[in-house]
Amino acid sequence: MKIAVVTGGSSGIGKAVVLELAKRGVGVIFTYNSRKNGADTLVQEIEQNYGVRAVAIKLDLNAPTPFDPFAEAVKKNLAQVWDTQTFDYLVNNAGIGGAMMAHEVTEAHFEQMINANFKGAVFVTRHLLPMLADAGAILNVASTSAKAQTIGFSIYGATKAALVNWSKYLAKELAPRKIRVNSVSPGPTHTNFSDSAFDKYPEYIQPLADETALGRLGRPEDFGSAIAHFLSDDFAWMTAQDVEISGGHRL
Numbered sequence: 001m002k003i004a005v006v007t008g009g010s011s012g013i014g015k016a017v018v019l020e021l022a023k024r025g026v027g028v029i030f031t032y033n034s035r036k037n038g039a040d041t042l043v044q045e046i047e048q049n050y051g052v053r054a055v056a057i058k059l060d061l062n063a064p065t066p067f068d069p070f071a072e073a074v075k076k077n078l079a080q081v082w083d084t085q086t087f088d089y090l091v092n093n094a095g096i097g098g099a100m101m102a103h104e105v106t107e108a109h110f111e112q113m114i115n116a117n118f119k120g121a122v123f124v125t126r127h128l129l130p131m132l133a134d135a136g137a138i139l140n141v142a143s144t145s146a147k148a149q150t151i152g153f154s155i156y157g158a159t160k161a162a163l164v165n166w167s168k169y170l171a172k173e174l175a176p177r178k179i180r181v182n183s184v185s186p187g188p189t190h191t192n193f194s195d196s197a198f199d200k201y202p203e204y205i206q207p208l209a210d211e212t213a214l215g216r217l218g219r220p221e222d223f224g225s226a227i228a229h230f231l232s233d234d235f236a237w238m239t240a241q242d243v244e245i246s247g248g249h250r251l
């Protein structure tokens, strides 16, 4: 039986990944930040419907020193819930969005973005690597903003470009252990992202759908099965790749 660790599993894309992995019989440790109730409900839903164990752990990537306690909690749960010391798949998905024009960028904006979208993945991975089984897989959730220059998103886009580039370095370093490392780059997707911006400002939806070849925004479930596939042995020969999943955004 496989076990996955998914950051940001309490909402949106991460939640869809957690559900899809559970449907495929994968045990899941996932993190939440603000949505404790949602995380608890998801654990119940998985254990009742899919017959695998799930554990939710609080992780705030903008807290001062979140990594040691998180790694300890993962280690403890692997031992107590699954009677093992290792897991197989790591999905660095947690992240935050937000825009700020270059001439107005604050250090607080920069630090929050870099912590949640890049530093978090780097140090979650660094702390969990001793527990990740050989021949496992890491999947980092980047963004089309790593390449597209949408006005105001320079810091967000730069953190995601860093994540994509770092993933390729990691793929090379971890190849001797047969651990594959890839990233996916979602296009605009209707989730709770950016303080539920698409629910608060629905007028942004149609223009983004119009510049997407397949004619709509992404949905969380568009990513659940794709990411579960990329983690699985179906993609055993793919590493160091970034795959855009966007319905053809700005083709």
Ligand SMILES: NC(=O)c1ccc[n+]([C@@H]2O[C@H](COP(=O)([O-])OP(=O)(O)OC[C@H]3O[C@@H](n4cnc5c(N)ncnc54)[C@H](OP(=O)(O)O)[C@@H]3O)[C@@H](O)[C@H]2O)c1
Pocket (backbone or CB within 6 Å): 007, 008, 009, 010, 011, 012, 013, 014, 031, 032, 033, 034, 035, 036, 059, 060, 061, 062, 093, 094, 095, 096, 097, 116, 141, 142, 143, 144, 185, 186, 187, 188, 189, 190, 191, 192, 193, 194, 195
């Ligand atoms: N939606 C889009 O248009 C889009 C496009 C491209 C890329 N992405 C990327 O997709 C990933 C998932 O985003 P989403 O669209 O699914 O958004 P979402 O619905 O807002 O989910 C974000 C997840 O990250 C967690 N999170 C937020 N801040 C955190 C922090 N400081 N520390 C730890 N965890 C934190 C949230 O936890 P709580 O909910 O419990 O607070 C939640 O589980 C992100 O990396 C994002 O950059 C999204």
